Structure formats: structure tokens, C-alpha cells
Amino acid sequence: MPANDWGFTLYITILAAVTGAAGGSFVNCLSWRLVRGQKVSKGRSCCPSCGHVLGVLDLVPVVSWFALRGRCRYCGERISFRYAAVELLSAFGAICLLYRFGLTPAAPYYLVFSLILLGVALTDLESYEIPDRFHVAAILWWCAGALITEQPLGSYIIKGLLGGILIAGGMLAVSLVFDRLLGRESLGGGDVKLFFVTGLYLGPAVNLLNVIISCLLALILAALLPDSGRKPGDPAAIPFGPAIAAGTWLCLLGGGPLVSWYLGLFGLS
Ligand SMILES: [Zn+2]
Incomplete structure (x- = not known):
């Protein structure tokens, strides 16, 4: 990785973190549905408690969970910390892979x-x-x-x-x-x-x-x-x-x- 350009390094680090968090959010939802025998391709995400379809603002990885203090916007029921934890973990994982493999196809692979x-x-x-x-x-x-x-x-x-x-x-x-x-x-x-x-x-x-x-x-x-x-x-x-x-x-x-x-x-x- 070119270490001489801090702005660029910061930019691709954030890009990797956001990509990782979004990927983690997707996999978390997929696994949740799989374990509960639901169709993996079933439309938009909804609150497990009240069933309200979640909007774009409810689905921003990590940020939404902390902004809503771990509760559903619609029914106020607690949302498991699992969501934020998995997204943070996958963001961290993506940054590690970026620094290990640099700007090569191996990193996204x-x-x-x-x-x-x-x-x-x-x-x-x-x-x-x-x-x-x-x-x-x-x-x-x-x-x-x-x-x-x-x-x-x-x-x-x-x-x-x-x-x-x-x-x-x-x-x-x-x-x-x-x-x-x-x-x-x-x-x-x-x-x-x-x-x-x-x-x-x-x-x-x-x-x-x-x-x-x-x-x-x-x-x-x-x-x-x-x-x-x-x-x-x-x-x-x-x-x-x-x-x-x-x-x-x-x-x-x-x-x-x-x-x-x-x-x-x-x-x-
Ligand atoms: Zn709810």
C-alpha cells in the first residue's frame, strides 16, 4: 500500500470498513433467516418483534444500532447487540485484509x-x-x-x-x-x-x-x-x-x- 499519501490511505481504509460492515450485515441477515427456516431471498428486512419493514435509516451498519440505542424505532423492543458486533467485526476483518494484501484483487477475493x-x-x-x-x-x-x-x-x-x-x-x-x-x-x-x-x-x-x-x-x-x-x-x-x-x-x-x-x-x- 502506498504509505506516502495519508488522505488516500484513509479513504481506502474507510472504504474497506464500510464494504466489510455492509457485507457482514448482509451475511448476518442471511444466516438469521437460514437458521429460522425463512426464505433467504425474502424481500426487505423487518423488525423481528413488531414486523415493521425497516427503512434505509434503520439499516446503516453499526451506526443505526448506536443511533437508536439498540432499540427498534417503531416498537421500542431491544435489538440484539449481535447486529452491531458482527458488523464491527467484519469491518475490522476487511481492514486487516486490505493491509495484508494491499490494493490487489486478492483483498476483495x-x-x-x-x-x-x-x-x-x-x-x-x-x-x-x-x-x-x-x-x-x-x-x-x-x-x-x-x-x-x-x-x-x-x-x-x-x-x-x-x-x-x-x-x-x-x-x-x-x-x-x-x-x-x-x-x-x-x-x-x-x-x-x-x-x-x-x-x-x-x-x-x-x-x-x-x-x-x-x-x-x-x-x-x-x-x-x-x-x-x-x-x-x-x-x-x-x-x-x-x-x-x-x-x-x-x-x-x-x-x-x-x-x-x-x-x-x-x-x-
Ligand atoms: Zn419493532
């Missing part, structure tokens, strides 16, 4: 993938399921990524497929062994599919790092999240989807350099 991961995390947190449409969307977007990659097309495809098949295959094998030992499902099918998808984007080495980071994050999340009536020992008791989403996002930002450094210690890089 990984922003869209990050928003798909956000949808996975929000949906899995509420319903303990990852609908296949998220995997399909991410696979199609990876195919579209072939158009902007700087790698030769052959290595883009081979590295992605190896990252997906090796890691998801390994996780599947490990989970089948644990299923036999424990006599119950240890890892959800949606989680294995998700590791296939993240492998497409990360390649084998960084996706392996992603497995380690995701497991650590899952343990932290399980300790932090309130136990919402889930049985101990239930596989859904560990929110693996949000952990994989967060781990993948961290790997997008710093996984490549970290793996190169680690392999370099053994003279392998």
Missing part, C-alpha cells in the same frame, strides 16, 4: 471468502449445523479465484485440491477411529467438509496449521461460551464451525509466512 466463513460461524453457533450451501458457495468462489491468481493455473488447482483432500481425508480418518473408540460421533460431517474447503484456499501446509489453530480455538470457545443446555459429550458441545472459520481467517492473514519460517528452521523452505 479473500473478503468474500471471509464473509462465507462468517456465515458458517453464525449459522453453526445457532443451529449446530453447517448447511451445504456454504461449502458450495466457497468451492465456486475458489474456482472463480483461478481467474485472478498469480500462480500458474496447474499449481493453483493441485495445491488447493491436495490441501483439501489430504487434510479433510486425514481428519475423517482420525474422527472415524475416535467414533469407534468413543462409540459416538466425534466430529460433525459439516466440519470435515469445511476442512476440505479451507484446504482449497490454504494449501496442505497452511491447512494443517489451520487444524491445530482451530482445535485450540475450539477449546477456548467451549470454555467461554455459556452452556446453552447442550449435553456434555455431545459433539455439538464444541462449536467447531466458528473455531475453523476464525482459524482459517487467521491463516489467510499470517499462515503462509509462519509455515515458511517453520520449514526454514529445518532447511526445507
Whole structure:
């Protein structure tokens, strides 16, 4: 990024934040409808309490929630802080991607993938399921990524497929062994599919790092999240989807350099 022009830097930083917040707002609404079995394409947003259709001023990301002090303009019912929190998070995420990838097609490319991961995390947190449409969307977007990659097309495809098949295959094998030992499902099918998808984007080495980071994050999340009536020992008791989403996002930002450094210690890089 050109650091010599502060006005321009500020402008594209704000642009990234607004784009990220708007994307987060859209994904939040989409996931909310998905979990409640509503049609995703169902017209304009409305208040979950009174059903009043929301106007443009009610839908400005982050700003509307704070301007209305977290209440509906029409019925005065509380609006969950989730809306503002998700929008702030995705604005922050978009700024990080901009500073990591600069003004290249990779920045918006990984922003869209990050928003798909956000949808996975929000949906899995509420319903303990990852609908296949998220995997399909991410696979199609990876195919579209072939158009902007700087790698030769052959290595883009081979590295992605190896990252997906090796890691998801390994996780599947490990989970089948644990299923036999424990006599119950240890890892959800949606989680294995998700590791296939993240492998497409990360390649084998960084996706392996992603497995380690995701497991650590899952343990932290399980300790932090309130136990919402889930049985101990239930596989859904560990929110693996949000952990994989967060781990993948961290790997997008710093996984490549970290793996190169680690392999370099053994003279392998
Ligand atoms: Zn209302």
C-alpha cells in the first residue's frame, strides 16, 4: 500500500470498513433467516418483534444500532447487540485484509471468502449445523479465484485440491477411529467438509496449521461460551464451525509466512 499519501490511505481504509460492515450485515441477515427456516431471498428486512419493514435509516451498519440505542424505532423492543458486533467485526476483518494484501484483487477475493466463513460461524453457533450451501458457495468462489491468481493455473488447482483432500481425508480418518473408540460421533460431517474447503484456499501446509489453530480455538470457545443446555459429550458441545472459520481467517492473514519460517528452521523452505 502506498504509505506516502495519508488522505488516500484513509479513504481506502474507510472504504474497506464500510464494504466489510455492509457485507457482514448482509451475511448476518442471511444466516438469521437460514437458521429460522425463512426464505433467504425474502424481500426487505423487518423488525423481528413488531414486523415493521425497516427503512434505509434503520439499516446503516453499526451506526443505526448506536443511533437508536439498540432499540427498534417503531416498537421500542431491544435489538440484539449481535447486529452491531458482527458488523464491527467484519469491518475490522476487511481492514486487516486490505493491509495484508494491499490494493490487489486478492483483498476483495479473500473478503468474500471471509464473509462465507462468517456465515458458517453464525449459522453453526445457532443451529449446530453447517448447511451445504456454504461449502458450495466457497468451492465456486475458489474456482472463480483461478481467474485472478498469480500462480500458474496447474499449481493453483493441485495445491488447493491436495490441501483439501489430504487434510479433510486425514481428519475423517482420525474422527472415524475416535467414533469407534468413543462409540459416538466425534466430529460433525459439516466440519470435515469445511476442512476440505479451507484446504482449497490454504494449501496442505497452511491447512494443517489451520487444524491445530482451530482445535485450540475450539477449546477456548467451549470454555467461554455459556452452556446453552447442550449435553456434555455431545459433539455439538464444541462449536467447531466458528473455531475453523476464525482459524482459517487467521491463516489467510499470517499462515503462509509462519509455515515458511517453520520449514526454514529445518532447511526445507
Ligand atoms: Zn419493532
